[in-house]
Amino acid sequence: MHTPDKPRVVLGVSGGIAAYKACELLRRLTESGHDVRVVPTASALNFVGEATWAALSGNPVATGVWEDVHEVPHVRIGQSADLVVVAPATADTLARAAHGLADDLLTNTLLTARCPVVFAPAMHTEMWEHPATAENVATLRRRGAVVVEPAVGRLTGADTGKGRLPEPGEILEVCLRVLARGAGGGRDLAGRHVVVSAGGTREPLDPVRFLGNRSSGRQGYALARTAVARGARVTLVAANTALPDPAGADVVPVGTAVQLREAVLKAAGDADAVVMAAAVADFRPARYVQGKIKKRDGQGPEPVALVRNPDVLAELSAARPRPGQVVVGFAAETDDVLANGRAKLARKGCDLLVVNEVGEDRTFGSAENEAVLLGADGRETPVPHGPKEALADTVWDEVVRMLNAGGPPSSR
Numbered sequence: 437m438h439t440p441d442k443p444r445v446v447l448g449v450s451g452g453i454a455a456y457k458a459c460e461l462l463r464r465l466t467e468s469g470h471d472v473r474v475v476p477t478a479s480a481l482n483f484v485g486e487a488t489w490a491a492l493s494g495n496p497v498a499t500g501v502w503e504d505v506h507e508v509p510h511v512r513i514g515q516s517a518d519l520v521v522v523a524p525a526t527a528d529t530l531a532r533a534a535h536g537l538a539d540d541l542l543t544n545t546l547l548t549a550r551c552p553v554v555f556a557p558a559m560h561t562e563m564w565e566h567p568a569t570a571e572n573v574a575t576l577r578r579r580g581a582v583v584v585e586p587a588v589g590r591l592t593g594a595d596t597g598k599g600r601l602p603e604p605g606e607i608l609e610v611c612l613r614v615l616a617r618g619a620g621g622g623r624d625l626a627g628r629h630v631v632v633s634a635g636g637t638r639e640p641l642d643p644v645r646f647l648g649n650r651s652s653g654r655q656g657y658a659l660a661r662t663a664v665a666r667g668a669r670v671t672l673v674a675a676n677t678a679l680p681d682p683a684g685a686d687v688v689p690v691g692t693a694v695q696l697r698e699a700v701l702k703a704a705g706d707a708d709a710v711v712m713a714a715a716v717a718d719f720r721p722a723r724y725v726q727g728k729i730k731k732r733d734g735q736g737p738e739p740v741a742l743v744r745n746p747d748v749l750a751e752l753s754a755a756r757p758r759p760g761q762v763v764v765g766f767a768a769e770t771d772d773v774l775a776n777g778r779a780k781l782a783r784k785g786c787d788l789l790v791v792n793e794v795g796e797d798r799t800f801g802s803a804e805n806e807a808v809l810l811g812a813d814g815r816e817t818p819v820p821h822g823p824k825e826a827l828a829d830t831v832w833d834e835v836v837r838m839l840n841a842g843g844p845p846s847s848r
């Protein structure tokens with residue numbers, strides 16, 4: 437029975453081996469206070485039976501439109517939902533949804549739903565990469581659905597590649613964020629590709645040592661998660677982070693500043709926006725020592741000579757690989773935060789600079805942040821102390837504002 441004060445979620449499950457992971461997603465959705473109605477496809481029931489879905493959801497389960505006809509379920513379930521999430525979404529289900537077919541209860545539900553829809557695809561790499569699937573995904577995204585990128589890893593058998601269903605906890609995060617943004621809008625980055633860099637680079641001195649920094653990557657990951665929930669295709673260039681991959685983002689792991697530059701420039705080629713949240717080392721050791729550096733009795737330490745790393749943010753801001761692209765930088769400052777921020781904004785040439793104050797026990801590794809957004813057009817947007825996701829959403833608000841106006845002021 438539906439509990440009136442609980443958000444209604446329809447969990448569509450299609451016929452892939454990852455259907456078993458949807459049980460965990462269902463559990464997490466119900467435990468976090470949602471009323472969940474499971475709508476499996478007929479082939480999903482080959483993997484996980486109806487009894488499991490009914491017991492875990494506490495709601496009846498149907499797959500066809502000819503059951504309980506007097507309740508008109510093929511219309512009612514979709515109409516009354518606050519969110520529809522399809523996990524796993526097979527290539528066949530994505531195709532049927534993209535083409536507006538209505539040959540079972542799930543596709544009928546997708547056609548009648550006016551709430552946000554999230555697809556979490558899972559399939560073999562070849563199927564995901566097939567132009568037919570790619571076009572279906574693009575169609576669904578263009579219409580405002582959130583299609584999270586599959587994860588890379590072990591597939592059904594011994595094979596590995598892109599196509600794994602993201603972890604249930606990460607899919608839940610996407611669902612919660614999409615629900616929080618409400619029925620009407622929210623997917624204002626639909627059809628956009630955004631690139632986010634996160635974490636901190638490490639510059640090796642020898643096989644066991646490196647010069648690094650204390651960036652955890654949390655702010656960048658929050659930017660990636662919130663962009664996924666707003667409908668974007670997200671590339672997350674992650675430098676030395678120890679965080680779970682955000683569901684829906686294409687994660688490109690990197691180590692050094694030079695590797696980060698290469699990955700960011702490659703992804704930026706067709707990106708609408710690039711947000712440089714990574715802490716990139718300004719310098720690297722001039723020489724990499726092949727064997728471990730040893731201390732020598734009676735001798736002091738060898739000085740370490742450093743050379744400059746490329747400034748990725750400045751380079752991107754000057755080059756703009758795609759016309760009208762919005763480029764956002766971050767600045768971590770310990771003193772004279774605003775004055776240093778303005779000077780840095782001008783020096784780097786980006787459209788927006790997120791300035792936050794850092795210190796021994798501030799910002800790094802914590803889940804919260806406080807910042808001021810400085811726009812190249814003189815705008816100043818303070819973001820009060822709060823979750824890194826709130827700051828991330830404010831950054832995307834500004835990015836969307838510039839994209840909808842036809843590009844950053846510098847490009848108009």
Ligand code: CTP
Binds near residue numbers: 693718747748766
């Ligand atoms: N950044 C970059 N490439 C570098 C250094 C920094 O792309 N080699 C980017 C960061 O990702 C961030 C912004 O530049 O978005 C600000 O970095 P920060 O280190 O705070 O600024 P710096 O230019 O290093 O200035 P300073 O060291 O004087 O504070």
